[in-house]
Amino acid sequence: MRQRITPKHFIKKNWLLVGILCCIFLAGIYPKLGSKEGPLKTEYSVKYGAVSLMFLISGFSLKTDSIFHTFQQYKLHLFIQIFTFILIPIYTQGFVRFITIFGINSWVLKGLVTVACMPPPVSSAVILTRAAQGNEIAAIFNSVFGSFLGIIFTPILLLFNLGSTTIVPLFGTVIQLTTTVLLPLVLGQLIKVFTQFRAHNIPLNTISQCALLFVIYTTFCDSFSVPETGLSALDVIFTILSVLILQITLIIISFKTSTLLKKVFGPADVIAILFCSTHKSLTLGIPILKIMFHGYSHLSQISLPLLIYHPTQIILGGLMVSQLKDWLHSQKTKRLPI
Template sequence: MNLVSKIKKEWFIVGMVLAIVLATFTSELGRSGGWLNLQVIVSVGVGIVFFLHGLGLSPKDIKAGVKNWRLHIFIQLATFAFYPLIWLLFDDVFLSLMPSALAFGFCYLFVLPSTISSSVTMTGVAKGNVPGAIFNASLSSILGVFITPFLIQIFMKFEGVELDYMSSVKSILLLLILPMVAGQLARPFLSAFAKKHKAVIGKIDKYVIILIVYNAFCDSIFNRIWSDFSIQTLALSIAICVVVLLFVVHSIQWLASRSKFSLADEAAVVFCGTKKTLAAGIPMAKLIFVADPNLGMILLPIMLYHPIQIFYCAILANKYAAKATAA
């Protein structure tokens, strides 16, 4: 009975583990473009989560989130300065440990912008500063259109490329801002309903994260990133991804706590400032490295890092939620 109680209490973590196991056997079913077209379901789910965030946030809270410039500067520096600093300090180590294409893949990972959907969703799970997370995740995506190719030129001596800026802006509007605005407009009509069903609504974002984990691992398995490389290369890449993630997350967490951020702001810092985008990272890589025959190896670090960061940050989000509830 104690085991059953423990599983019920930690159903979110158990659900993510089951999603990974299920993806191992059903990658064709859950991959993007597969039988379920899960990428569409995930997009709809993310839209619903943002709609519910909009429904639950007062205009006063949103204004407070946007005006928090100290939070914005901290998050953007974590994304576009702290991560690239790792490459500046350890580029020789990466190049000595692995093939140059794989090393440059880690360089590419470090200069990518933050994720949008999972960063905001996990900040919501953690009961953090969702308006601040929305603003910074969106800002990171827009800045990344310019900063990522620029840093690639500096670090890897590649010629810059022109990215579709308007496409990035449209994606942000459709995936994030539009549902949020719709939720705000619906507040006068649905806020009482949302309060009444708060317990159910509070679990929806966790369900969506489990779907994102399942979809991400199905994509990884279907694209054979686990079989196209040697066991040693995969093991080394996974180990580096785990070490980098733990180092960055807990360093940023420590710096945020020392900077006297509130618990809600600290959650936004951790989940927006430490995550890297796969959704924008792959299309950008195809443009930047268009003529490179080693594109698969360059993409390996972000393909590995993405599910690892989702899994670990989801566990961390649960801990933040418990702290917030206790407080």
């Protein structure tokens, strides 16, 4: 007899998804509060507050010996980076050529191609991997490594796919990744190794996910604060549908391909691959677009797919967390000796 799922049970099991939906609702009511240059000063509170806190907690939680083991999983790292910087741009070019027949704004199509060239983010993919009990260390390594690779490869990909290129601010990006990701991570590890901090009963995972919700809230505030794009309502609807279809198909391809390689990747690795290989960075993406298309009257149209892609990947990720945890446990059960 199937157990009846009560609203309380659903919220407890899917509280991250419920939190994301609440963030969207609150951001829609008053987006100015959490937008850039708003009262919450998100350029500091998010970048150096919430994001740094998430990676500090990751440093507390990670097992030191498993970090060294993950660094040796070169096949896993190679798969994620090839999927991110080679397979997605190739697939997106074919996808864009197909949807051209529906008469979508050509600048939006250019925006979809630019999204495909972007590196992975350094926050959402990691936290969602952790929430789904995937290989968190692999997610951290590939998110950070992918961001560094994006400094080199994203301009090259944009040149190859659009005939346009830009110089990514190398020094600023390295400083940002170091101060917001690497330093908190190393500090967390040092505190864990040399102190008894872990003896304290602190809900680190819940704090980390609350920090992620704050990042998500400010992301949607920025999205709702975007000025008029000059696109018709139909163009915007087509853009949202195109981004959704693109993301869902990429998720399916990533999941199916990595699960077929079950002799190479374990279930926890598959979860890390799923998020890291399909997510794209808004933090690096928007500055790149602003530099590359500076002065273009169509900048808002080109930016729209990325502005949609980023929050959509978080929503889809939130929807998948509970299912991925159940799938992971079922896979572990199958591998147990009878």
